[in-house]
Amino acid sequence: MAGGFVKGEIKLDTKPVYYSGQVVSGSLVFTLDNPISFSVIYIQFLGEATVSWTESEIETVNGVQNHRIINYFGREEYFNQRVTLAGGTGVSQLPAGPQSYTFSYQLPFNAPSSLKREQGKIVYSMKAHLVHADPSILVDELVKEFEIVAPFDLNLGSTLIKQPTQVEFEEVYGCDCFCSSNPVTIHVKLPVSGYCPGQVIPVSIEVTNQSSVEITKMIFQIVSKELYRSHQPPSEYILPETVLTTTKKGPVMARSKRNLTCELMVPEIIPPYLENCGIIDVGYFFRVTIKLSGCNDELQDEAEICLGLVPLREFTEEYVHPLADSLPTGPIPDASQAPPHLLLPPVTNAVRAQSNSSLNRVQYAPPQQNPYQNPPPYPGLNSSYPGQRPVSSTSMEMKPKLEIGFNVPADVNTGYPGAGSSYPGAGSGYPGTRPGYPQPNPQGRGNPPSYEASLQFPHPPSSMPGPSYSQGGFAPSAPPPSS
Structure with missing residues (x-):
């Protein structure tokens, strides 16, 4: 040294x-x-x-x-x-x-x-x-x-992000093991399905309780779930879910009807956007838990929501990210203007085609055909992990009712050309194929290729000026200082 x-x-x-x-x-x-x-x-x-x-x-x-x-x-x-x-x-x-x-x-x-x-x-x-x-x-x-x-602009995602999220319950209870037909009906609604950290979500609840059972408590939560995929040997690992925020409401007495509202704060985090990662999935869900009196089992259901970096224009007038000091400086680059050599090959559905778990990565990009059919190679990519990765059976399973991913019309502009595609519901499989990687360095994965072998770059020289920047949607952080 x-x-x-x-x-x-x-x-x-x-x-x-x-x-x-x-x-x-x-x-x-x-x-x-x-x-x-x-x-x-x-x-x-x-x-x-x-x-x-x-x-x-x-x-x-x-x-x-x-x-x-x-x-x-x-x-x-x-x-x-x-x-x-x-x-x-x-x-x-x-x-x-x-x-x-x-x-x-x-x-x-x-x-x-x-x-x-x-x-x-x-x-x-x-x-x-x-x-x-x-x-x-x-x-x-x-x-x-x-x-x-990786900035995710909710305005550039699926049109479903702008639609309400609803969770509904309808159960029948009586005084003696469902001997009567007195229903408990609960409708929970969020105004849209996409939010940003620090925003307050207004939750509206309509309860019609015609039974003799009291609703002691209604719990509303935002939870995150993570899944990891291995290649050698192929398998999956699901972490225990994490509760990010909670609010409660209730009770609702037997044989009564109430319309309630409450507020649920989106946690102050920088949610990762993993559109182009094929081995780590992160999803966010709005969960509703209904607790009942007596020996009745609690009711629980959930729906997927999106957490992004740039909020919906229709839902937000002014917004500054609560962790603006931790965000990058300067405006968000306009990905729609990116040249082909600065776009990574997209992760297609084939990466998760044989997944045995219902937990899939949250997707917001439409299943468009990649406009760049022959992306340049990236030196050092390890071909021991090919694009199509079969996954073996695993004993860890999520509830089959969960769906992660919004299906997006083909005409929706996401700002990420060809970057991934939406994931269907649980157990439906994912068609498609991801292009394989080039052969690895014969010296071994731990050693970089020789300097002479790297003189031909797929990327332009560093002196080449980059594409112009533009601010997509609302600024997630305070504007950069003027020079």
Whole structure:
């Protein structure tokens, strides 16, 4: 290290949080104690998702139980690109003293949001390399992680997002095990199906209780559910659901009728948008639980809702995200103007075609044909995880009544051309095929390809100006400071 990146650092021009499609820019600074000879200095930009977990299995052979630990693993790569800062054409010299090199790299417009969980993560990083002319000297490296917020504009999604969400109950109760035909009817309605963090959802409730059973409490919640898919061996893992927010109402006496309203606050989070991730799913649901008097079982049902970053115009006059300080600076890039080489290959329904679980990722993009039939290859993609991934049976199952995903008419503009498609209801399967990945680096997944092999970039040079930005819908954060 004494001859390379001494006191080295990767400095970014902004905070390390970016919208999909923004430009990452900064400088590599370091100090040399002595002059050195080097071959190349470059920065490698990497975006990938990984999932992993273990399960214990018991096998009985001739009456003897054997315990076996199964390790599940999955990986997707979104980009793996290099930006050359110096050298690359032979042996070059660097004098002793401070060194500084600027860089820039434009992110794909449909890169999924960053995410970190125990069972899976989506991570973005940049790694600076200094390759010495003497091959016996180890390559010096500096690493810096950054985050991506994939912005979802509710105005560009399915038309169903603008329609109300309804949950209904109709049960018959009597004084002696359903001996009478006195119904309990409950209608719960939300004005629309898409919301943003910090918004207050008005919940309207109509209750007609003609039975002798008292409704002691009505509980309204927003819950999140996550699913992870492995490739080796193929399987699925569903996390226990998380309750994000709760409000209550009631009671409603027997043989009475009431019209009630309450407010449900959308939690202050930055919901991940995983349209282009095939191995991690996140869904949000509005759940209603009805508790009854006596020994009667409680009633429960739920409906999918969308959590986005830009609110519906018809539903919101003014909006500032409650976590605006944690969001990227600057406007949201207009994904509809993205050139083909800055769009990742879309995740098609085939990625989840053989899923055994009813929990699928929330989808908002229509099932359109991809206008870019032959996207450029992305170096470093690992072909050991092909696009079509069969999934084996798993004992973890969700309720079959759940549906995640809005079906979108083909003429709806989502701003993400060809990026994924809506998922049908539970157990219906998903047609389609995702294009396979190129062959992996023969040196192994852990080693980057040689520098010479990466001189042909599918992306334009970093000096090429990026597409113009435009603000889609409402600003999720405070406007950027004027220069």
